[in-house]
Amino acid sequence: MTDNKTFPSEIPTLYIVPTPIGNLGDITQRALDVLSSVDVIAAEDTRHTGKLLSHFNIQTKTFALHDHNEQQKAQMLVDRLLQGQTIALVSDAGTPLISDPGYHLVSQCRQAGVKVVPLPGACAFVTALSASGLPSDRFSFEGFLPAKSKGRRDKFTEIEKAERTCIFYESPHRIMDSLQDMLAVLGPERDVVLARELTKTFETIQGMPLGELIDWINEDDNRKKGEMVLLIHGYRESESEAFSPEAIRLLTLLVKELPLKKAAAIVAEMHNLKKNALYKWGLDNLE
Template sequence: MTDNKTLPDQIPTLFIVPTPIGNLGDITQRAIEVLSSVDLIAAEDTRHTGKLLSHFNIQTKTFALHDHNEQQKAQVLVEKLLEGQSIALVSDAGTPLISDPGYHLVTKCRQAGVKVVPLPGACAVITALSASGLPSDRFSFEGFLPAKSKGRKDKFLEIAKAERTCIFYESPHRILDSLKDMLEILGPDREVVLARELTKTFETFQGLPLGELFEWVQADSNQQRGEMVLLVHGHREAVLESLPDEVTRTLAILSKELPLKKAAALAAEIYNLKKNALYKWGLENLD
């Protein structure tokens, strides 16, 4: 390797480099090449990253960039980039900035006109969602749950009526308390998936109604260990199995003159029913 480690295009660049979330085999060839070729690696924990670099025989120097120093140190790294160096940003696991440091650095790089190149790779959110069995067409990542019960309950109240899948990270020592708070706000029937120790030896996916999931985790201390992702099924309106004859007659008459969605909204207002339930009934029963 030559002394000049800047990548082939010679343009100083900040590379966003995902690292494995458990299985070291999940690192990409491109990630190895970038980590080997840049001038410096900004790492959340240099000791943790050092083990990864040693495993792949990467000799690049590291620089500590974590939650407690990022706002102060980001400008130092920007200056190095402006001087002509290329830098790779990594977190302890997964894709940087996803509940990990890096936001301030990337923002300053954008403001300074420094090229920022993201590499695709491991991300616990997407890994968990892809195998959860929950709807994936609309979802939101909500980050780590608040440490205190009131904050968690407020968050669950916020997403209680959301129709998208909501995804959270949680730590093992709070998992039972979080599930208990979730149970209080969302009720025992909401479908929730616990994805634990992703890509590792004891990888576990368990999806159950929330009341049953809480009991399952509570009964097995092994399920209270490791890295955890909680995926919550979006809110679903109850679909009426049957409607009074007068409601269906009204809906049928209205739907002849109006679009079904408008007809359902008017019928719902007249009979004090859920418009989504009437609309779904209309879709299934009216021509």
């Protein structure tokens, strides 16, 4: 066991400590050493963190630091640090400050000259991105989607032409409403990955065109449960912009005799195109 008197640091230090997002085996040895050795742990939910500490037989005292009290309590923790204490900051799961509390505390620590040491570790959106199959050379993490439909549609409109992979968190009770708003703005052909229950027993990572993904989720209510990450493929030149003049001419002729949906299916099969994209083009241009 590391000597508590000399570890983590003799210098007043705030440690940013990631905790598992599901599987407790994902915590690092360094995180355990820090949590065991600091003077106090600032936790988003002391009861939740208490279960983690109990599992690893860590006796360090905890202090509640969450969205509702952080601005008021941050200075008090900075004062304790300036008096020589060491503090670990944790959230309920994953890396603190990533859609979790901690920004005000870290900002005030840096302004006061307190040493801030980040530990690497679990992060849901990074975990999801690594296994999504979507481009990872350029991406943006956008946090939780807005709670109301207008806000969500505004956000999807904002990223509609973004060429990077865009990543959101979403809750189970809003997932279908959010996907419907996404469908209204981005259309059924945009590739989207749903990653849920990461590192847990029922971990699922499923990617397909958005219209198909919505149908897939609706097939089983269990697919609407759990912590969720949504990853959206960046904008690509739409297939409608690449339709050949022959395909467009045939579609234009067929819709005079057939419903657009059936005409699009026939043209798509003959020219090896995606019928949903062709159908959408027809809605926008022929009706």
